[in-house]
Amino acid sequence: MTPLEFDQHHLWHPYTNVAKPGPTFRVTEAEGAWLTLDDGARVIDAMSSWWCMLHGHRNPRITGAIHAQLDKLPHVMFGGLTHDPAIELGRKLLEMSPPSMQRIFYCDSGSVAVEVGMKMAVQYQYSVSQTQRSKFVTIRSGYHGDTWKAMSVCDPVTGMHHLFQGALSIQYFIDKPKIRIDEDWNPDEAENGLAALRETLEKHNDIAAFILEPVVQGTGGMYFYHPEFLNQARAICDEHGVLLIFDEIATGFGRTGQMFGTDHTNIEPDILCLGKALTGGHISFACTMTNDRVAEGIGHGEPGIFMHGPTFMGNPLACVAAKASLDILSEGGWVRQTQRIEAQMSEELAPAKSFKGVEDVRVLGGIAVIEMDHTVSADVAHGLAKENGVYLRPFAKNIYSMPPFICSEDEISQITAALLKLAKVL
Structure with a gap:
């Protein structure tokens, strides 16, 4: 059995039918914007390997950091222990992210970062005696990951997870913002979509947070909407005691032309989920950031600790990769x-x-x-x-296409x- 035959008989790829796996290419090497296939053919990775490979494949500063760390400390549990890669990455994240984001929870992947953000919101509400607030409101055509709670805030009709509707938590959905990023803002709330958010929050007192992808919806349809929606949604959420979560797994780290999708606005979220390009795509890693109000609210409530802790949280190899990637971005x-x-x-x-x-x-x-x-x-x-x-x-x-930033004009x-x-x- 050839390597590709073995792959097609035994390895399950994302969103595929194992009986009809479809065309699959065996990649033997990658460098810069290019993938080399097993027959020697070369193709540009115009997807940045699902939007994460900002600086191209095998960036020497990132791979060098991983190599150096590998010989010292590949991994250690983060429970009761810490290390310089996690601390130095934390310093860099605080330097680059919205100022109110002061607390960092390291996680394994983007979907987990969303799970953590949603758990933070519910536990915060519980801690401030709003124990009925355990649900979420979001906009249609959104996508937030493939894990269980994240799936519940993906579009239940047009999204990829509609067949799980009966098994998932039921959340509140409003239409996506009606005004595109290149259109003039209409202050009429019925026309701009904010009326639906206001009505939902006034009608239901069991909502912990409003979660959405800022400015750009990714897998839900690649829709670009007006940032003023977010500016005004922030105020509406505040009026009703509802937290605001920005899922920046796809929009973070320069992809939209700003460092974060948040930077298209003049507000900040309560919780910020980051992933994908955090390590320049070189190793899986993510984080969930929040402000002091949410973090201390959780700490002062019952049970007094945040109830989440992945085995590979704060992995040193991922931390040094992320720090190297952020250093490159910091150079502008x-x-x-x-x-x-x-x-x-x-x-x-x-x-x-x-x-x-x-x-x-x-x-x-x-x-x-x-x-x-x-x-x-x-x-x-x-x-x-x-x-x-x-x-x-x-x-x-x-x-x-979301090409690597390093692509030349010819590429x-x-x-x-x-x-x-x-x-x-x-």
């Missing part, structure tokens, strides 16, 4: 990179607006989307990867050419 090159990518992709994808079947073309920072009026096939796109020299993985109606042009080609054939 990402600003020029995302501005260049946004301008180039906007210009080169503009012709798609006139293509048959194209519903919308939108670009923000390092995100480009061609939205079709029909569902597209990821398998067909995979089949064209070698021919195009670009690996893309469309989903639902969206043909999109971006190769990506946009592949996007245009898929828009014609899918």
